Amino acid sequence: MFEGITKSLSSALSSITKAGKLTEANIRESMRLVRQALLEADVNYDVAQDFMARVTDQAVGEKVLKSLRPDEQIVGIVHQELINLMGPVDHSLHLKRDGITTIMMCGLQGSGKTTTCGKLAKMLKAEGFKPMLVAADLQRPAAIEQLKVIGEQIDVDVYSEPKDKSTPVKVCQNAKKAAIKAGDIRVLILDTAGRLHVDDELMDELERIDARLMPDQALLVCDAMTGQDAVNSAKAFNDALELDGVILTKLDGDTRGGAALSVKAVTGVPIKFIGVGEQLDRLEEFHPDRMAGRILGAGDIATLLETAQREFDEEEMRLQEEKMREGKFSLEDFRKQMRQIKRLGPLQNVMKMIPGMGGIADANPDMDPEEDMRRIEGIINSMTSWERDNPDRIDRSRRNRIAIGSGNEPADVNKLLKDFRMMADMMTGMAGMSIKDRMKKVQELTQSGAMDPNAQLRREKQRSKRGPQDRTRLRQKQKQKKKEARKQRKKNRR
Numbered sequence: 001m002f003e004g005i006t007k008s009l010s011s012a013l014s015s016i017t018k019a020g021k022l023t024e025a026n027i028r029e030s031m032r033l034v035r036q037a038l039l040e041a042d043v044n045y046d047v048a049q050d051f052m053a054r055v056t057d058q059a060v061g062e063k064v065l066k067s068l069r070p071d072e073q074i075v076g077i078v079h080q081e082l083i084n085l086m087g088p089v090d091h092s093l094h095l096k097r098d099g100i101t102t103i104m105m106c107g108l109q110g111s112g113k114t115t116t117c118g119k120l121a122k123m124l125k126a127e128g129f130k131p132m133l134v135a136a137d138l139q140r141p142a143a144i145e146q147l148k149v150i151g152e153q154i155d156v157d158v159y160s161e162p163k164d165k166s167t168p169v170k171v172c173q174n175a176k177k178a179a180i181k182a183g184d185i186r187v188l189i190l191d192t193a194g195r196l197h198v199d200d201e202l203m204d205e206l207e208r209i210d211a212r213l214m215p216d217q218a219l220l221v222c223d224a225m226t227g228q229d230a231v232n233s234a235k236a237f238n239d240a241l242e243l244d245g246v247i248l249t250k251l252d253g254d255t256r257g258g259a260a261l262s263v264k265a266v267t268g269v270p271i272k273f274i275g276v277g278e279q280l281d282r283l284e285e286f287h288p289d290r291m292a293g294r295i296l297g298a299g300d301i302a303t304l305l306e307t308a309q310r311e312f313d314e315e316e317m318r319l320q321e322e323k324m325r326e327g328k329f330s331l332e333d334f335r336k337q338m339r340q341i342k343r344l345g346p347l348q349n350v351m352k353m354i355p356g357m358g359g360i361a362d363a364n365p366d367m368d369p370e371e372d373m374r375r376i377e378g379i380i381n382s383m384t385s386w387e388r389d390n391p392d393r394i395d396r397s398r399r400n401r402i403a404i405g406s407g408n409e410p411a412d413v414n415k416l417l418k419d420f421r422m423m424a425d426m427m428t429g430m431a432g433m434s435i436k437d438r439m440k441k442v443q444e445l446t447q448s449g450a451m452d453p454n455a456q457l458r459r460e461k462q463r464s465k466r467g468p469q470d471r472t473r474l475r476q477k478q479k480q481k482k483k484e485a486r487k488q489r490k491k492n493r494r
């Protein structure tokens with residue numbers, strides 16, 4: 001997410017850090033680069049201009065220039081201004097304490113309305129509020145069917161009427177009656193039709209639903225991939241409907257970030273949620289501070305923790321916890337943990353969310369943590385279950401067998417065993433801590449250099465210089481040479 005801007009902003013800001021003595025002139029030059037980075041990310045021109053002016057004003061002030069670390073202060077100012085740009089956000093959907101809360105979803109064609117209706121319903125259901133989905137898109141032929149399929153997937157009722165015998169307003173009104181009759185429905189989510197462009201017909205239809213149903217929340221679904229078009233459509237929808245919030249979808253894709261950074265500043269409407277995938281659980285609250293952190297390459301531990309809490313199997317965690325406490329953590333448990341971590345998403349992305357790790361990943365595009373994990377898993381897979389439980393008793397012959405079985409070098413097996421021992425000790429020390437405290441601990445260790453990620457990197461680099469295949473080739477060459485030497489000697493003897 002936002003790789004381009006993260007890179008260009010960091011390089012703009014690092015020009016400050018590298019400048020040696022900071023002067024007003026070189027700060028202004030860096031700020032020009034910051035503005036350029038924003039524009040390249042497709043941020044609205046006026047927004048980028050204002051942003052730069054605000055940051056520059058503060059950065060060239062006496063207070064900053066005379067401070068101990070002016071460069072850090074300036075990064076701090078940029079961080080805070082990014083937060084101000086995207087926030088504040090009120091995530092609440094303001095559900096009524098009694099009765100039914102109606103949420104109208106609108107947006108351009110293909111922005112992700114129907115999918116997001118399903119995501120919201122799933123989220124509300126998990127929070128204990130029974131939702132009902134309403135198929136108010138009578139435009140697109142398969143729209144009703146699509147919503148029904150989604151409803152089935154998440155086990156949520158869908159209200160619909162035959163397309164050619166009704167109107168969107170009627171469907172919504174009847175849905176409300178049906179919801180009242182059902183008695184236990186708390187939220188009505190209206191899936192409305194989209195158009196290719198903002199046009200009068202679309203706006204009229206939405207205004208009619210708005211006037212008759214008086215939804216409690218009007219949410220605009222925007223496709224982040226469309227950049228400034230998304231922002232312009234948000235402006236048009238807000239003028240007609242007074243939006244309560246924006247849901248920015250497809251942030252999992254290769255977006256430049258312009259929409260996320262400009263929507264609030266241009267329309268005054270905050271982004272409440274973001275869609276980060278096609279699956280119905282890929283909806284997250286939008287946190288400007290976390291997003292600002294990510295954009296500045298400072299990581300996003302909070303989101304990682306939330307994903308971890310959602311994806312990790314609680315029972316399994318508890319079992320591992322117990323083993324850790326008793327110091328019985330085995331390689332089998334380690335393998336299980338690795339598999340859990342894989343569920344958090346591509347490792348490169350996971351690393352970027354850990355403060356300090358993002359930079360390492362960026363600076364070393366060849367680094368492939370997935371490959372490392374695969375290799376480690378391969379080694380563990382080649383062990384017997386006795387060996388997994390008793391890693392300390394793996395002797396030379398076992399080690400050689402495991403290395404051959406997994407296509408690695410004995411040294412790789414050694415390294416894994418050594419790392420595992422270190423990790424198991426660390427984990428025993430951390431047993432009983434919450435995930436959050438554990439992450440903090442890891443962060444502390446990383447910062448103190450005890451678990452120097454660069455050391456790991458240096459090892460990796462050395463390894464890649466003479467990777468396992470290289471070494472095999474080397475050995476083959478040596479063998480070949482010896483063979484030839486032997487032949488030669490034989491010849492000579494004759």
Ligand SMILES: Nc1nc2c(ncn2[C@@H]2O[C@H](COP(=O)(O)OP(=O)(O)OP(=O)(O)O)[C@@H](O)[C@H]2O)c(=O)[nH]1
Pocket residue numbers: 107108109110111112113114115116137140143193194195249250251252253274275276277278282
């Ligand atoms: N990657 C990704 N894809 C998404 C996300 N949200 C929606 N999509 C995809 O975007 C496409 C369009 O989604 P829909 O929910 O049908 O969009 P819509 O706004 O209802 O479209 P219309 O009803 O035709 O106006 C589908 O293929 C979705 O799977 C997201 O957050 N990430």
Ligand SMILES: [Mg+2]
Pocket residue numbers: 113114115137143191192
């Ligand atoms: Mg739709």
